Amino acid sequence: MSAHESTQESTREATQESAPVSTGASRASLGHWTRVVVAIDGPAGSGKSSVSRAAARALGYEFLDTGAGYRSLAWLGLERGTDLEDPEAVVGLLDGFDYAIGTDPDDVRVRVGDVDVTAAIREPRVSGAVSSIARVPQVRVHLNDLFRSLLDAPGRPGIVAEGRDITTVVAPDAPVRILLTADEMARLARRAGELDGQSDADVARQVLERDRRDSQVVDFMTAADGVLTLDSTQLTFDETIDAVVSLIRAAID
Numbered sequence: 001m002s003a004h005e006s007t008q009e010s011t012r013e014a015t016q017e018s019a020p021v022s023t024g025a026s027r028a029s030l031g032h033w034t035r036v037v038v039a040i041d042g043p044a045g046s047g048k049s050s051v052s053r054a055a056a057r058a059l060g061y062e063f064l065d066t067g068a069g070y071r072s073l074a075w076l077g078l079e080r081g082t083d084l085e086d087p088e089a090v091v092g093l094l095d096g097f098d099y100a101i102g103t104d105p106d107d108v109r110v111r112v113g114d115v116d117v118t119a120a121i122r123e124p125r126v127s128g129a130v131s132s133i134a135r136v137p138q139v140r141v142h143l144n145d146l147f148r149s150l151l152d153a154p155g156r157p158g159i160v161a162e163g164r165d166i167t168t169v170v171a172p173d174a175p176v177r178i179l180l181t182a183d184e185m186a187r188l189a190r191r192a193g194e195l196d197g198q199s200d201a202d203v204a205r206q207v208l209e210r211d212r213r214d215s216q217v218v219d220f221m222t223a224a225d226g227v228l229t230l231d232s233t234q235l236t237f238d239e240t241i242d243a244v245v246s247l248i249r250a251a252i253d
């Protein structure tokens with residue numbers, strides 16, 4: 001049985017379960033983590049960010065959008081006029097990179113220095129540049145250290161972190177690991193629905209090119225061993241949230 005099939009099966013079982021709500025977890029299931037760490041990866045438009053945030057809210061957990069870290073560094077480089085194709089220049093940006101992100105799912109503001117970049121990091125110019133900085137190994141090491149310290153910080157009983165390599169590199173030993181997928185047409189339609197001011201064709205080109213470049217660095221299209229695949233193509237937004245919450249509850253109860 002493939003990882004995909006086995007996961008659809010476990011998703012079905014978990015979704016049908018009507019277990020009482022519990023956000024607790026046994027010490028053993030947490031491994032070395034101080035709280036429940038839920039790792040979610042997937043391609044652009046699969047629903048990682050919105051679904052992870054809603055699942056965190058439903059469980060009383062925190063939420064970590066790791067892509068915001070890469071986007072913020074790209075934003076800084078664009079502001080400074082840095083050549084983002086030059087890895088040395090990109091590494092130079094890390095010196096004194098003063099980055100902060102909210103992990104409350106109801107307050108996910110992002111700051112670089114004194115500037116609130118929450119909206120700016122979603123602009124197409126940042127989406128178009130971010131893959132260039134994400135492929136620099138020193139950037140990944142630097143940001144991964146930061147992400148791990150946020151995952152293990154004192155706070156709510158759990159945290160849902162989403163990105164491209166959370167299940168494989170940042171937290172391969174997380175008690176819950178999910179690959180959230182959706183077929184290309186569904187992903188492009190979702191993204192097109194979000195971005196005003198850009199034609200659907202431009203959005204599609206940009207998303208596919210970003211996925212192509214990102215997948216040269218990390219594999220977020222196939223589930224690593226032990227990672228559950230949840231295909232949201234045929235699911236509504238609410239059904240996807242329910243499925244993720246059920247998978248988390250099933251894993252920690």
Ligand SMILES: Nc1ncnc2c1ncn2[C@@H]1O[C@H](COP(=O)(O)OP(=O)(O)O)[C@@H](O)[C@H]1O
Pocket residue numbers: 042043044045046047048049050051190191194232233235236237238240
């Ligand atoms: N299962 C789903 N069905 C319909 N729309 C969805 C679903 N999951 C996510 N969306 C919508 O798709 C858009 C992209 O989701 P987002 O969370 O930004 O994806 P990602 O973080 O993977 O790029 C959002 O507008 C979101 O509300």
Ligand SMILES: Nc1ccn([C@@H]2O[C@H](COP(=O)(O)OP(=O)(O)O)[C@@H](O)[C@H]2O)c(=O)n1
Pocket residue numbers: 043044045049066067068070071130131134162163164165166210214
């Ligand atoms: N764990 C992660 C998260 C994001 N990224 C990079 O950051 C970019 C933006 O991530 P994102 O999660 O905001 O992207 P979307 O899928 O939400 O559009 C990605 O295109 C990757 O280049 C990464 O390399 N590793």
